[in-house]
Amino acid sequence: MRRAVKCPMMRPMMRPMLWAGGSPLKNAMKNSFNCILKGVVSPAQFMLPVLALTVLTLSACGGPESADSTAVKTATAESDLSAASQFSAAQTRSPAPGAPPSVRYLQYPSAGNALPPAATLTNPLDADSVAAQAGEALFAAMNCDGCHGGGALGFVGPSLVDGRWRYGGDDGAVFQSIFYGRPRGMPAYGGLLNDAIVWQLISYLRVQPEPEVVPTVAWVD
Amino acid sequence: MKTFSGSRASLLAITLAIALVIPGLSYSVLTQAADLADDGQWTLPGKDLGATRFSGLDEITAANVSKLRSTWSFSTGVLSGHEGQPLVVNNTMYVVTPWPNVLYAFDLSKEDYPLKFKYRPDVNPAAVGVACCDTVNRGAVYAEGKIVYNLLDGHTVAVDAETGAELWKTKVAELQNGETITMAPLVVGDRVMVGPSGGEYGIYGWFKALDLANGKEVWAARNIGPDADMLVNPDTFKPFYDKGTDLGRTSWSSDAWKNGGAPVWGWLTYDAELDLVYYGTGNPGPYNPEQRLGDNKWTSSVLARRPGDGQLIWAYQFTPHDNWDYDANAENILTELNIAGQQRKVLVHFDKNGFAYTLDRATGEVLVAEPFVDVNWAKRIDLTTGRPELDESKLTGKSLGMAQNICPSLEGGSSPASPASYSPQTGLFYVSTNNLCMDWQSEEAAYIQGTPYISATIPYHPGPGGHLGAFIAWDAATGKRAWAIKEKFPVWSGSVVTAGDVVFYGTLDGWFKAANAKTGELLWKFKVGSGVVGAPITYRGPDGKQYVAVYSGIGGDWFLLAGDVRSDDPADIRPPPDFAPDLWRYTSQGGRLWICAL
Numbered sequence: 001m002r003r004a005v006k007c008p009m010m011r012p013m014m015r016p017m018l019w020a021g022g023s024p025l026k027n028a029m030k031n032s033f034n035c036i037l038k039g040v041v042s043p044a045q046f047m048l049p050v051l052a053l054t055v056l057t058l059s060a061c062g063g064p065e066s067a068d069s070t071a072v073k074t075a076t077a078e079s080d081l082s083a084a085s086q087f088s089a090a091q092t093r094s095p096a097p098g099a100p101p102s103v104r105y106l107q108y109p110s111a112g113n114a115l116p117p118a119a120t121l122t123n124p125l126d127a128d129s130v131a132a133q134a135g136e137a138l139f140a141a142m143n144c145d146g147c148h149g150g151g152a153l154g155f156v157g158p159s160l161v162d163g164r165w166r167y168g169g170d171d172g173a174v175f176q177s178i179f180y181g182r183p184r185g186m187p188a189y190g191g192l193l194n195d196a197i198v199w200q201l202i203s204y205l206r207v208q209p210e211p212e213v214v215p216t217v218a219w220v221d
Numbered sequence: 222m223k224t225f226s227g228s229r230a231s232l233l234a235i236t237l238a239i240a241l242v243i244p245g246l247s248y249s250v251l252t253q254a255a256d257l258a259d260d261g262q263w264t265l266p267g268k269d270l271g272a273t274r275f276s277g278l279d280e281i282t283a284a285n286v287s288k289l290r291s292t293w294s295f296s297t298g299v300l301s302g303h304e305g306q307p308l309v310v311n312n313t314m315y316v317v318t319p320w321p322n323v324l325y326a327f328d329l330s331k332e333d334y335p336l337k338f339k340y341r342p343d344v345n346p347a348a349v350g351v352a353c354c355d356t357v358n359r360g361a362v363y364a365e366g367k368i369v370y371n372l373l374d375g376h377t378v379a380v381d382a383e384t385g386a387e388l389w390k391t392k393v394a395e396l397q398n399g400e401t402i403t404m405a406p407l408v409v410g411d412r413v414m415v416g417p418s419g420g421e422y423g424i425y426g427w428f429k430a431l432d433l434a435n436g437k438e439v440w441a442a443r444n445i446g447p448d449a450d451m452l453v454n455p456d457t458f459k460p461f462y463d464k465g466t467d468l469g470r471t472s473w474s475s476d477a478w479k480n481g482g483a484p485v486w487g488w489l490t491y492d493a494e495l496d497l498v499y500y501g502t503g504n505p506g507p508y509n510p511e512q513r514l515g516d517n518k519w520t521s522s523v524l525a526r527r528p529g530d531g532q533l534i535w536a537y538q539f540t541p542h543d544n545w546d547y548d549a550n551a552e553n554i555l556t557e558l559n560i561a562g563q564q565r566k567v568l569v570h571f572d573k574n575g576f577a578y579t580l581d582r583a584t585g586e587v588l589v590a591e592p593f594v595d596v597n598w599a600k601r602i603d604l605t606t607g608r609p610e611l612d613e614s615k616l617t618g619k620s621l622g623m624a625q626n627i628c629p630s631l632e633g634g635s636s637p638a639s640p641a642s643y644s645p646q647t648g649l650f651y652v653s654t655n656n657l658c659m660d661w662q663s664e665e666a667a668y669i670q671g672t673p674y675i676s677a678t679i680p681y682h683p684g685p686g687g688h689l690g691a692f693i694a695w696d697a698a699t700g701k702r703a704w705a706i707k708e709k710f711p712v713w714s715g716s717v718v719t720a721g722d723v724v725f726y727g728t729l730d731g732w733f734k735a736a737n738a739k740t741g742e743l744l745w746k747f748k749v750g751s752g753v754v755g756a757p758i759t760y761r762g763p764d765g766k767q768y769v770a771v772y773s774g775i776g777g778d779w780f781l782l783a784g785d786v787r788s789d790d791p792a793d794i795r796p797p798p799d800f801a802p803d804l805w806r807y808t809s810q811g812g813r814l815w816i817c818a819l
Contacts, residue, residue: 140664140676141667142667142669143666143669143672143673143674143675143676145673145676146421146672146673146674146675146676147350147673150678154793154795155781156352156353156354156673156781157350158790158792158793159793159794159795162794164791164792164793164794165792166792166793181347182350183346183347184346184347184349184350185346185347185348185349185350185351185352186350187350187671187672192669
């Protein structure tokens with residue numbers, strides 16, 4: 001019963017790539033998700049190529065096999081770096097309006113000011129209260145609270161609701177943290193949870209009230 | 222002389238059990254090798270195999286300790302909690318840092334104590350997030366030219382004490398299972414004894430013996446589960462209070478034992494005459510006791526095993542069906558005491574549950590069990606059954622909602638991280654204590670391998686009396702407190718007591734202190750820059766003088782609890798705890814080794 005339909009395959013690619021416009025990614029994800037529903041790939045198989053973006057690409061379910069047919073821009077030694085920078089600048093995030101004036105870790109600096117594709121991921125469930133509720137339940141059920149504390153207020157692991165982020169606070173960075181883990185102990189959940197569920201967790205974190213002030217003077221009465 | 226019943230008895234050349242009577246003292250110390258008798262050195266985590274942390278040095282006395290001063294100090298470059306103690310062997314001081322578990326070897330015979338070597342193990346940073354409560358390490362052990370210690374990521378290493386060369390490295394714990402290692406190993410004969418941390422990760426707790434020569438595993442025993450896994454032979458396993466087979470399995474509902482915890486993150490002791498190694502086991506998991514009905518043997522217990530083949534000889538459970546995370550990982554100090562007119566070979570244990578236990582260490586019989594801090598979860602320990610008489614209102618569980626005002630808190634009446642000391646001269650034990658209580662709300666916990674298995678909300682509040690801790694002296698023969706020094710904050714350091722009748726300890730607000738061991742009079746204090754969670758030692762330097770050494774460097778549970786005491790991570794800023802809102806004003810992280818002398 002395996003391989004009844006043609007589904008995502010991972011293929012090494014020689015050159016780093018940037019997603020242009022996002023539609024190939026979206027299409028790939030959509031097609032791949034259909035494949036998950038059909039039970040021919042696991043969520044992990046699905047998400048791995050989506051996120052290991054600098055070396056991997058997709059050939060989508062039933063779609064053209066060749067990575068070259070995907071609309072990509074390349075940033076190589078020979079290509080126009082200024083064009084790449086221009087492209088990336090458009091992708092750079094700024095703090096949300098009204099965000100607290102504090103140290104905010106939006107993302108790692110990018111070489112050539114060119115954001116890698118993962119950083120451009122956005123939560124398709126953003127501001128969805130149903131997703132946030134599901135995410136709250138998951139936050140306990142997946143034992144996130146065991147390290148990050150009830151309400152994600154911090155315990156062994158840092159707070160996730162204080163407006164400060166160790167590994168980047170935008171959607172793509174948080175997705176990476178949950179899906180692949182982080183070097184000082186954040187376990188990788190990507191083998192257990194598919195992308196839709198990870199986005200629910202992120203939705204839960206996003207609806208937590210932003211602190212009015214992220215203190216920069218510690219706790220003086 | 223006893224020897225191992227295992228196949229390696231012929232290799233035990235250094236394990237002559239010598240009953241050494243120290244002149245003027247009314248007790249005997251069983252020693253493993255000649256250098257253990259030398260008070261100039263500190264070769265084992267607890268000074269001797271009975272972990273008395275008593276030194277026969279007497280240059281520093283109650284009369285002159287006020288002249289003690291710092292003569293040297295060294296930043297370890299690591300910020301996490303500096304638990305445990307240095308070793309001093311052959312005029313070399315050995316210091317193991319918290320993760321990344323660097324081993325420093327200082328040459329005490331040269332001016333300024335330059336490093337002989339600095340050993341940098343290859344250690345997995347992922348362990349940082351699998352450790353429940355900071356990345357601590359409780360120290361190394363010396364044997365046969367080797368420094369042996371554990372890495373947070375689950376390895377035991379042996380390093381050449383002269384050169385720093387790595388002699389062997391053995392993986393004993395599985396990070397993927399939620400196992401890390403923070404304890405100090407003990408060497409008994411040619412066996413290295415180790416156990417894991419991970420009581421908050423649903424581990425299947427164990428205890429292992431490695432071959433000192435090459436690091437190969439000799440035997441491994443589970444602390445819970447079926448007899449076969451626990452190395453229980455029904456013919457030789459004789460717990461004093463319990464009967465039956467497979468108690469480590471049948472005292473659990475369903476298969477809860479499979480993820481039932483029982484870690485070994487505390488201290489080990491050994492009685493050569495009885496040929497028994499003693500260790501405490503930690504809490505059962507998860508915290509919600511309704512998911513694991515029954516006594517949950519042998520969690521929160523002391524186990525006595527034969528080091529030769531690992532056979533379990535007896536076990537005693539301090540807190541059956543532990544509702545409160547009362548790990549029993551505290552040291553089991555070995556000595557002889559006169560109890561009700563009878564000289565007994567005893568084991569003395571200051572449990573997290575707030576009771577101080579004096580046990581017959583040949584059988585596990587409870588001789589004395591009295592509260593050494595405010596206790597309300599149990600009214601008393603019934604000496605005929607060995608069981609606590611519970612206050613039902615202090616039970617916890619998901620269906621019971623928020624249980625109120627349980628004393629002591631899960632930080633323990635005393636933390637196993639802060640080992641006590643015992644002076645045969647005063648007959649007293651010296652114990653760091655916490656005066657905290659807690660409320661407890663359990664939730665259903667789901668076991669997901671490699672993630673926390675806890676699910677409880679447990680707010681703390683101060684115990685009665687207006688102080689959060691005390692350093693006390695305890696008479697374990699009668700179960701009475703001799704004296705107490707109240708401290709503003711919980712006391713989380715180990716202690717050392719000397720033939721000069723001086724006892725040393727440290728405080729969370731960064732003082733290193735000396736008190737009169739007989740009276741509890743505070744004689745000296747010195748600000749060491751960060752809270753003390755390590756255990757002081759004393760030794761004789763190459764110049765013949767007595768020195769005292771201690772780590773500063775707040776951490777361990779206080780990494781979680783102290784509030785904003787770190788400054789190295791702008792993404793991790795913690796509000797102060799409401800039960801100790803001021804602690805952050807007095808200390809910040811920072812590991813440092815201090816040496817003091819007259």
